[in-house]
Amino acid sequence: xxxxxxxKKKFSRVIRALFKKKQMRIGIYGPPNAGKTTxxxxxxxxxxxxxxGPVSEIPHETRRARRKEGVKISDENxxxxxxxxxxxxxxxxxIDYKEFLEYGIEQDEAIIRAREATEGVAEAMHWLREDIxxxxxxxxxxxxxxxxxxxxxxxxxxxxxxPVIIIANKNDLPDAAPGRIKSAFPQHPVISISGLEGNNVxxxxxxxIEYFG
Amino acid sequence: xxxxxxxxxxxxxxxxxxTKLEKVRLILDEVMEGNVIVLEKGLTxxxxxxxxxxxxxxxxxxxxxxxxxxxxxxxSSEHHKGGLFGGLFGKKxxxxxxxxxxxxxxxxxxxKKDKDLISTWVSSR
Numbered sequence: 520x521x522x523x524x525x526x527k528k529k530f531s532r533v534i535r536a537l538f539k540k541k542q543m544r545i546g547i548y549g550p551p552n553a554g555k556t557t558x559x560x561x562x563x564x565x566x567x568x569x570x571x572g573p574v575s576e577i578p579h580e581t582r583r584a585r586r587k588e589g590v591k592i593s594d595e596n597x598x599x600x601x602x603x604x605x606x607x608x609x610x611x612x613x614i615d616y617k618e619f620l621e622y623g624i625e626q627d628e629a630i631i632r633a634r635e636a637t638e639g640v641a642e643a644m645h646w647l648r649e650d651i652x653x654x655x656x657x658x659x660x661x662x663x664x665x666x667x668x669x670x671x672x673x674x675x676x677x678x679x680x681x682p683v684i685i686i687a688n689k690n691d692l693p694d695a696a697p698g699r700i701k702s703a704f705p706q707h708p709v710i711s712i713s714g715l716e717g718n719n720v721x722x723x724x725x726x727x728i729e730y731f732g
Numbered sequence: 733x734x735x736x737x738x739x740x741x742x743x744x745x746x747x748x749x750x751t752k753l754e755k756v757r758l759i760l761d762e763v764m765e766g767n768v769i770v771l772e773k774g775l776t777x778x779x780x781x782x783x784x785x786x787x788x789x790x791x792x793x794x795x796x797x798x799x800x801x802x803x804x805x806x807x808s809s810e811h812h813k814g815g816l817f818g819g820l821f822g823k824k825x826x827x828x829x830x831x832x833x834x835x836x837x838x839x840x841x842x843x844k845k846d847k848d849l850i851s852t853w854v855s856s857r
Contacts, residue, residue: 612784613798613837614791630793641788644781665847670803671784674777 542589543731544603544650548643549657550667551609554688556581558657558714559606563587565720571606577622581608582635584642592724600732602653605646608639610669647675653682653731660687660695660711664703682730687711690718735856737768737839744773756783760790763799763836766857774803774829783834800840802850803832 547555559571571585585606593599616633620626647654654676658667676683685704687697690711697711708726712719740762747755756779762769775783780801787799833840833852844851 610784611798612787612801614788615797615838616793633791633793637788637791641785644785644788648778648781666845671777671780675781678777 542601542603543652544586544605544646545653545655545727545731546584546605546607546643546646546651547655547657548607548647548672549609549686550659550669551578551611552576553609553657553659553667554686554714555609555657556606558655558686558688558712559585559587559604561714561717561720562592562604563590565724566590566592571604577624578618579608579611579614579632579636579639581606582632582639584608584639584646592727594725594728598728598732600728602727602731605651607643607646608636610643610672611640614640647672648679651681653684655684655686655727657686657688657714658700660689660697660700661692664700668703683707684723684726684730685709686714686723688714691716737766737835737854737856739768739770739854741770742772744771747771747773752779752782755779756786759783759834760786760799763834764790764796766836766839768833768835768840768854771829771832771834774832776829780829796836798837799834800837800842800852801832801834802842802845802852804830804847804850 547559549555556572556574560574563569563571567587567590569587571587572581574580587604587606589601590604591599591601614633614636616626616629619629619632624632656672656676658664685700685707687695687700687709689695690697691713695711697709701709701711708730710719710723710726712723714720747758750758755775759769759771760783783799783801790796791798833850835852835854839855839857841853842850843853
């Protein structure tokens with residue numbers, strides 16, 4: 520009898536494993552200082568009570584792609600998704616350790632930071648080409664979208680046919696103009712939020728359930 | 733001896749038979765020697781991404797600091813159809829590259845970038 524029960528349980532586990540939907544990996548991409556880590560921290564803190572990484576004014580504070588697994592987001596109607604949140608370094612084509620010296624960082628530390636930052640950008644590129652299932656594309660709504668948007672990132676998102684939500688971040692600032700970002704991307708959902716203050720993040724969560732679910 | 737910077741204008745024909753990796757290596761070898769290159773047709777987003785990934789692995793303190801790379805965004809006709817980037821999203825053929833300029837980050841600086849103009853400044857080493 521116990522043999523039958525054990526066999527049945529084992530069989531059920533195999534069936535569940537076979538048909539279980541893969542947990543989507545959602546990459547948060549965007550230019551340096553757009554607020555990627557601030558938003559990652561907010562999402563992870565709101566739904567797990569944890570955090571992803573530190574935030575600062577120094578460029579390349581996020582120097583490695585950081586993943587928080589199994590973040591479950593739900594709405595009032597009982598709909599939910601479970602995702603991996605991947606916070607990525609800002610995409611850049613150049614890194615010079617001397618930039619960090621301007622922020623009062625010692626040379627040895629600056630060289631280490633620069634090396635970590637190069638590794639992080641390389642990782643972020645690799646993740647986007649190979650392992651990301653959906654993208655939250657962060658833009659700073661106080662800046663001109665034309666200057667910020669990385670055509671390469673948009674091209675990869677397009678060629679891989681990845682679902683994407685565009686964020687017009689920093690709507691708490693007086694010179695925020697999320698309308699410019701909305702008019703630049705009329706074919707995609709653009710959500711105006713403040714990752715720092717939490718303005719309108721509920722709309723983002725609803726859209727994430729709809730788009731990534 | 734005249735001081736200056738070598739600028740290579742590479743035709744699309746020269747690149748089209750190369751693999752992604754060969755293209756990336758060709759570009760990076762040129763740029764690491766201090767040359768500026770202009771690609772007639774540019775790179776696909778995937779190739780650009782590989783170029784950035786490889787560039788990052790070549791950066792060294794007080795040595796190679798990376799690249800400056802500029803290309804045009806969506807074509808002007810696409811702007812009218814759906815915003816600045818609406819035409820790029822959802823339009824596969826736009827993924828193929830357009831004229832692109834690439835140079836060493838410590839010698840080249842983009843002065844102005846508009847939808848139909850890229851203005852760069854280049855210094856000799």
